Amino acid sequence: MRPVRFVALGDSLTEGVGDPVGSGWRGWAALLAPSLAEDRERVRFTNLAVSGAQTRDVLERQTPAALELRPDLVSVVIGVNDTLRRTFDINAVAARLDRVYASFAHQGATLLTACLPDPGAMLRLPDALASPLARRQRAVNTVVHALSDRYGALHLHAADGSWTTDRTLWSADRLHPCERGHRQFAVRCHALLSEAGRATGRPPSPEPEFPAPTRTASLVWLATAGTGWVVRRCGDLLPQLLRLAADELHHGVRGTRARLDVHASSAVTAALAALPGPTP
Template identity: 75%
Template sequence: MRRLRFIALGDSLTEGVGDPVDGGWRGWAALLADGLAEGPVEFTNLAVSGAQTRDVLERQTPAGLELRADLVAVLIGVNDTLRCTFDIHAVAHRLDRVYAAFTGQGAVLLTACLPDPGAMLGLPRALARPLARRQRAVNAVVHALSDRYGAVHLHAGEGEWLTDRAMWSADRLHPGERGHRQLAVRFHALLAGAGLATGAAPSPVPEFPAPSRSASLLWLATAGTGWVARRCTDLLPQLVSLAADEMRHRARGTSARLDLRASAAVSAALAALSAAEPPEPEAA
């Protein structure tokens, strides 16, 4: 009997950052893999920390297509919003090509809308709003393309779990073990409801104690500082400009124009894709 093949594409969230085991990362996708079938599952995690939609399209997708998976998880987009090169048209185009490539092989897609990084990091409102607007745009694209390609989609960008500190690691941006388990449990419920998961659901109860406050502070003072510095070098100049634009519109009472502009950009990006019909899956 052929084993079910499951591959995961994406960034640090899917790589498993925040859920350390045996000197490496485990994460929600590995936890989910154990419950996809009653028998063995071939699981390959191609996700890489820091990846953007371009990396998923150009590097991870070719490697994933060679594996001819039955189930393909694609969770990506947050790192795009944290770069000065953010372009919702490019994000939509890349995701459309990734989704089409795997569904063209007959694979089932697993997708999710993701939390707003500015809110998770607790940034000042003037800085957080532009990031929130970008993440809403990415989520809107993911929603639309998930419908287009019949993906199993998880609404992970909302809910009580976002404000539950027990779900999150010291950096406030990646789930801790409990949070990764929450994602695995919710994905399993969706897949089981669709008849696509027949194994036992992952346990929501963590195996390991949460990091101590001292360990969290140590991370923030070492690796966390480096992470923030790398992002600031790339993003901060543009973010300051976006914040200044935000405050000008707020002072004039025209903040709604920024939301309308972002919505129009999403609509234009999706309209540019609408002329092409999704390809028919390959014959098994």
């Protein structure tokens, strides 16, 4: 019987950061993979996700490698790192994701996508700093929603609700799920796939396999690797973010912050309208 080929694309979330096993990471995609078939030995899983990846990396590096594997199922969960760069451009994000989704849709693969919470809220930044990041993440999520509809993807809504408010699902850095969070993500993806007839195995267990890190261990990790991750991902954004925060405060004083939302929404509409083919 033909194996089920599952390829995962994305960044640190899909790489598995926050769910350590041995000397590496496991993560939601690896937890999901065995549940795709009744006989888990039939599943061929490849994880191409890389910490720090942006939509450009998925398009230029991960997608060609994945297409060669001719997956039956491909997950594309990406975009947060784009919002943490001073070069953020929703037009470029939309164009790249459209090309990625189209490539796999034309090959006949089932697409699995997800929208994600904004990092400012997860980090509990002051409103003037969090709002610009939230606006960017909403823009990315809107694009992902539209393109998921266009290409018939199975889409997981993971930007709000208990997924973001339950602190037991998140690591000490507040940006990556812990093992319990990765398992919840995998369980929710399995439910989507099962409903669509794309997963026939038992769902992943929602219960952690390993004890949760102690508070001391979490703080040590946050002070070393976790802090380093944040600095590497958004260090070049800080000067621009401070300018965006100043603009946020300025509009707040004048009572015109709604204009910022309207401008962002218009930019997303224009980005989607500029894509080839029917407007998503």
